[in-house]
Amino acid sequence: MRLQILGSAGAEYPGFHPPSFLIDGQLLLDAGTIGSVLSEEEQWKIRDIFITHSHLDHIRSVPALADNIIMKNLKHTVTVHGTADVISALRDHMFNGVIWPDFTKIPSAKDPVILYSIIEPYLEFAVKGYTVQAIPVNHTVPAVGYRVNSACRTLVYTGDTGPTEDIWNYCSGVDALIVEVSFPNNMESLAQVTRHLTSSMLIDELSKIAELPKRIFVTHPKPQYYDIIRREIECLGIDGIELLHDGSVYDI
Numbered sequence: 001m002r003l004q005i006l007g008s009a010g011a012e013y014p015g016f017h018p019p020s021f022l023i024d025g026q027l028l029l030d031a032g033t034i035g036s037v038l039s040e041e042e043q044w045k046i047r048d049i050f051i052t053h054s055h056l057d058h059i060r061s062v063p064a065l066a067d068n069i070i071m072k073n074l075k076h077t078v079t080v081h082g083t084a085d086v087i088s089a090l091r092d093h094m095f096n097g098v099i100w101p102d103f104t105k106i107p108s109a110k111d112p113v114i115l116y117s118i119i120e121p122y123l124e125f126a127v128k129g130y131t132v133q134a135i136p137v138n139h140t141v142p143a144v145g146y147r148v149n150s151a152c153r154t155l156v157y158t159g160d161t162g163p164t165e166d167i168w169n170y171c172s173g174v175d176a177l178i179v180e181v182s183f184p185n186n187m188e189s190l191a192q193v194t195r196h197l198t199s200s201m202l203i204d205e206l207s208k209i210a211e212l213p214k215r216i217f218v219t220h221p222k223p224q225y226y227d228i229i230r231r232e233i234e235c236l237g238i239d240g241i242e243l244l245h246d247g248s249v250y251d252i
């Protein structure tokens, strides 16, 4: 399984892009960053996008991708997967004909650029040789993380979350975990209010996993505090943990 970090920051900032994780060039987890870093050919290979929650930093590149597709008249459909809450938010507040055109009807309802797929939390489903499962997490809007299995590799991505429970039951011994830490330790009160994690809160969360994942990739740092958060993560002394940087590629 090849994991490409298109963006991994908890903000838009010089040198940092919002969260997007490309698996084997074709499955995208969150859509914070697409067209600003991928060539057209690379963009066309993405046919399935899994959204964790409706916050703008996780959906912002879907409309721009739709626009890139229609510009080339590719007769090309991208399926956007999300829970009913996420799909409603996209339909009502983004592709609503006001903020952006309704690309589920362009160029035609029969042959659209965007197709919505509503997923049920906890139910495993098959997509292009992978099995995918959405597991609810704890954020200020309805949010899930994703567990993705290929033939012999398993990756779990939490998306944005504060202290949570269920998803840790799906992380034991997996090949890779992408987990958020948004704030430095001295901003824990803001992390609690906004339902994010700090490094010291992450330690409590990881203690809920029976067997730690082989690799732990930390995402969603606020770029203003990137270096502090990196040092605080190093101080945790956990094998195989690292703070992600955009543009990195891993074979897991």
Ligand SMILES: [Zn+2]
Pocket: 053, 055, 139, 160
């Ligand atoms: Zn969020």
Ligand SMILES: [Zn+2]
Pocket: 010, 055, 057, 058, 160, 220
């Ligand atoms: Zn976010």
